[in-house]
Amino acid sequence: MWYCTFLFVYNYFISLTISKQIPLIGLFTQDKYDTNYSASTIIEYAVNRLRTIETIQTELDIQHDEQDIPCDMAIGTKMVFDMLHRKPRPLAIFSGSCHTVASAIAETAGIFDMTIIIYSETSSLFTAREKYPSLIRTVPGDSQHNIARKLLLRKYNWRRFGILYQYERQYTMVIDNNMSDALAPVTRFNDLLQDESDWENALSRGISFNDLDETQGNRTRNSLKDAFDELRKNNIRIILGNFNSTMAVRIFCEAFRYNLYGSRFQWIIVGYYEPKWWLNNPGPCNTSEILHALNGTLQTRVAKLGYNTRKRTMADLTLDQFKFDLTTFKSTNYFVGYAFDAILTLTSAFEKLNSCPNEFHIDSIWHQSCWRHELIDIIKNIDIEGVTGRIRFNNGDRIGEIVIEQILVYHSHKSTNVDIAKLFVAIPTNQSKYILLPAGNERNITWHGHGPPNDRIKRIERNQRISVLTYTIIASISGFGIFLAIGFFVFNIIFRTHRFIRxxxxxxxxxxxxxxxxxxxxxxxxxxxxxxxxxxxxxxxxNFICAARVWTLSIGFTISFGAIFSKTWRVHTIFTTVNASKRAIKDYRLFIFVGILFALDFIVLTSWQIIDPLKIFRHTSQIQTKDEDIVILWSYEECLSKRRSIWMTIQSIYKGVLMVVGSRFAWATRNVHINALNDSTYVGMSLYNVVLLSITTAVVGYFLRDQHERSYILTSIFILLCVTITLCLVFVPKVLEVAKDPSSSAKPQRAVLLKPKAKLSDDQGHEKEKPILSNAQEHDKEKLLIQIKGLTNQNEILRLNAKKCDELITKLLSAITDTHDKPYQYEIIMPLSTNIIDETMHTRESDWLLDDENQLRK
Structure with a gap:
């Protein structure tokens, strides 16, 4: 056992002695949101983990201060220059700094052709390779959020959207020299959608921080007001946001004011890494109002840790083990995992540069391309596993995982809580494409309504056509009317010699x-x-039918109404002028009058057709349903011309004048009844019918022009009523008269003017009773009988005069209808006063009738 322990220690120290130590510059700025975090902690942890791996012969010697520096570009740049003169000279820069310091040192590294690896900057500004040629980022850039956005839009079928972006350098960075006027976030996202044709970017609007300065003429309200007015005007429901947290506070304040939140809207923004950023509220809205509008907003951020928890990293570490070790650091820094992966990336890259010399105390080594260009090329082609997922690069930018989260606000009586719920993760595949997977916590999107909002108002298009049934019914009625008119025409031809028709x-x-x-x-x-x-x-x-509609209706009205008008005018001329010397008004004069009206109509219609012809156009009318997200679009056809209203006005004026004058003639002859000229009453009624129904048809057609079928039904009904009533008023009495007297043997009746009879009444309106003679008046009886005899004689004289008037009227009517007779002078001797009977006792017979009573006996 002692032997095994000794062997392990011996091998460990041997590996340390033969390991290759790489000098690097470490530059880290203070995290103002996490004071417990220090970059040296994660560096020591990563280096120590890699030392335990026997196969790794490279050790990073990161030279850095014990304390992180402030976020000051001048301090950061000075430290880089100071470290460049240390011995041994560093081969690369490892940094986790704020945006201003990272930009300065990345540009400096490019000047010295040194590799710089950054793990904490996601700004799209760093994608400019011409400015930062040696920059490597182990954290995905903001431009990769667009891929996750596209997957999210496709998942919920959101094809129409708008973009609000912050008009500043990192959000409006130029993509390349050939697109100097393109905005990076907007253009990249639009380029991403070019593979599909049904995407619609309905609005792209930029807002700058200058517009947020309330002291500059209230430019904030104007700028934001214009942007939100356009959002509302274009009815944009899905809104993508590219702006920082300060701008976000102002924008969601305006969203609250415009009520652009809730069940019908969905905001998707680039997430922020500052905790509780919504509390930084310098705007006019309070925090409660901002959270009210922010509730339910979706945001995209780089994944804090990888999706796959089972795979082992290069440091022989699983994701669960790394999470456990993080608890000992007591750090909440969002980019700890990317700092760890940056050390793995550098170690793996230097491991592959075994052929490069390692006498780092010699300055000439620092100038060799082996440690410069080849290092960058190797890093760009690295493919290893890290704690934040698979580590790969695309031209120096990390291809990483993007998480989709939702901001949920919970209100209680005492407090308001904000929860960030992870929903989906966009993971890159082997083909450099992304797939959208659930985040693993089995949480779904919380909708304000019954489901995801629609990306637009759902427009249901329907053709506003005249149904076959409607057209069949009206066409049948019209056909019946045509046959009825033809029947009357045949009747008029067959019985044209009938005295009543003639x-x-x-x-x-x-x-x-x-x-x-x-x-x-x-x-x-x-x-x-x-x-x-x-x-x-x-x-x-x-187009031909459009013209035919106007011609047939206009000329049909002119001919029929002109004929009715001319007959009314003749009756008016004959019977409203007393004792006037006139020439006979024959039919050819009426034909001339109708011909003049026809010629006028023909000139107007021909000019209209040549100068401004009617053409068919398709129009759409919009009807809002009870559901705010559904609108019915009725499409209908309409015959239009550029100046149709002018042409219609011209026709309406002269035809309107004609109807007004005709109405006056009909009213003036309303009490004339000529049974021989049976049109005297019915023609006047026809004229009233045409005038009233024509006006009604015009009004109905104007107000229902957007409701095609309803307008057609009502307009057709009024036209059919007008035409049919006119035909029946003119010809039905003639048919009845001919049916009663087929041989035309009835004696013609004289013309009379009727006047309403006045009843004898008292002051209370009651009819008086006929007085009865008393006995005291018997002596006057003889005198009364004499008066009665005188009245009887006068009545006989009046009867004889009436007979002579009948003969005169018959002769006059024959002269009117007979076109072969030569015109002659005549005089109407019948007085029009209807009080002749009442005035008989005071008028001498010799004044206007016969010379004496003896002529009666003859």
Whole structure:
């Protein structure tokens, strides 16, 4: 047994004597968050562990001060220069310092072409190889967080996102000389997504610390307000953050103000390594408000220790053993594991440089490339196992594990607790790709809602088409209307010689029928869309249909309404002017009037078609559902032109004037009843019908233009009602009259103007009873009988005069409808006063009827 002990000790000392001691510079800054931590502790622990490995012949001699230096760039740079002149001269620099010191000494090492290995700086600033050519980092850089972010976005199908980044050097570092205007965090992440086409970076917005200075014109609120206004405007739900902890406090304060947190939003930020960083709150919000907005935020950080706990490191140490040993250090420094792995990396690299001379007391050795360029090349190709996972490098940057955590805030009556829950770990594979694995603690993401938020408002696209059933029903009604109009046309042709039809200007009635048929056709055209025509050549066909809709409806209205208007005008002209000398108003004058309206319509429509033709366009209307994350997008087709409103206004003006004047004529002749010209009443009613329904159709079409099918249904109903009622008012009385008198043998009736009869009433509105003569009035009976006889004679005279008026009216009507008769002068001798009967007792017969009573006997 003594022999075995002696042999072990002998071999141990022999290994020490033949081991290769490598002189290095050790430069470490104080950890302001962990005063118990000292770099010398982990260095001694790592070196001692490696001494126990018999196969390792290299020992690192790290020259450093007993106490870590302050985070001062000047002090750090001076110490490097001082150590460079020590004997033996160091071959590399081993550092765990703050950002400013690390940047200074890394740049200095590049000047002296010395290898520098850093274990505590994750800033993307150090990826600039032209500035730091000899830098090696055993901790993954911030740019690798983007890989974990991509895996997280893909896991929860978050394809649309926005980025808020801090506009400072380490966050906006230039990637290379060819991309001088590219922002490193943003561009790298976008480049990472180029392999898939369905990613959408909806917003990239930078904010600088200058904008956080409240004394400079309140630039903070303006800058943050603009950024958050854009987030809200673009409806961004998934927000990626690249900023430091100070900026994070202000941003989450603004998120609280804008209510951009909770179940509908998810923040994903680059995590921070300062404990309780949210307490550093110089902003306008209190800590409770910041934690309220921060609750549920996901963050990515480098893994503190490796994922695989079973593998042994180069120091013959498992992860569980390392965790146990850490408890004796009483240190909470986040990068202890990376410091340990840095020593493993350097030891492994120097082990592979056995061919290099080791007379380190000779200065010439320090200048040999064996200890300079070859060392860097070997480190870049190292592949060993460490306590933070597999140690590999990509151009000097560590390929390491990234952990995804969630910040959870728990409120109680007395305190508020913040928990950092580890959820996933992004682990690099052999193919330099990453996979996302559970962190091992079986914890899931805590959602504020029922599940992960949607990355956007879910838009359900639906085509707003006219259903086949709707179009079939309306088309059937329109077809029936067309056949009805054709039936009336045939009736008008067959019975055109019938006296009752001939007196009502059948040719003008045919114009009404033609206009109605065109209006029915326009209803059929309104229901046609591209789905009925098919996708192929549907655009050109729909452009033609757009024009056809306007032409058929406009010309149909002009012809039918123009004919009705002209007939109303003729009745008004004949029966509203007393004792006027007139020429006969024949049908050709009405045709000329309708032709003028048609020509005006034709000019307007032709100009519209040539200058600004109607074309089919697809529009989308948005309807918000009860669910805030779901919106229905209705897509519909509409015929539009650049100046459609102007053309529509032109048509509306002259047709509106026509309807107003026509309404006035119809109202002025409302009491005229001409049974021979049976249109006198019904034509006026038709005119009212057209005016009212046309206005209603225009209003309905305007307010329901976004609801395609509903607009089509209501517009079609009003057009069909208008056209059908007009046809029936004009032709149904004629059909009934012809049915009663097929041979046209009935005696024509004279024209009368009706006036409402006034009842004899007392002051209380009750009808008075007919007075009864008393006995005292018997002596007046004889006188009363004489008066009755006189009235009887006058009644006979009036009857004779009425007969002569009938003959005159018949002759006049024949002259109006007969286009072959020569025009002649005539005079209306019938007075329009309806009080003629009441005034008979005070008017002489010779004034306007017959000379004397004797003519009655003749």
């Amino acid at each position: 007196m009502s200007s059948p040719q003008i009635n045919n114009l009404i029928i033609a206009g109605c048929i065109l209006s029915y056709t326009s209803v059929l055209l309104m229901g046609i869309d591209s789905t009925l025509l098919g996708e192929r050549n549907s655009e050109s066909a729909m």
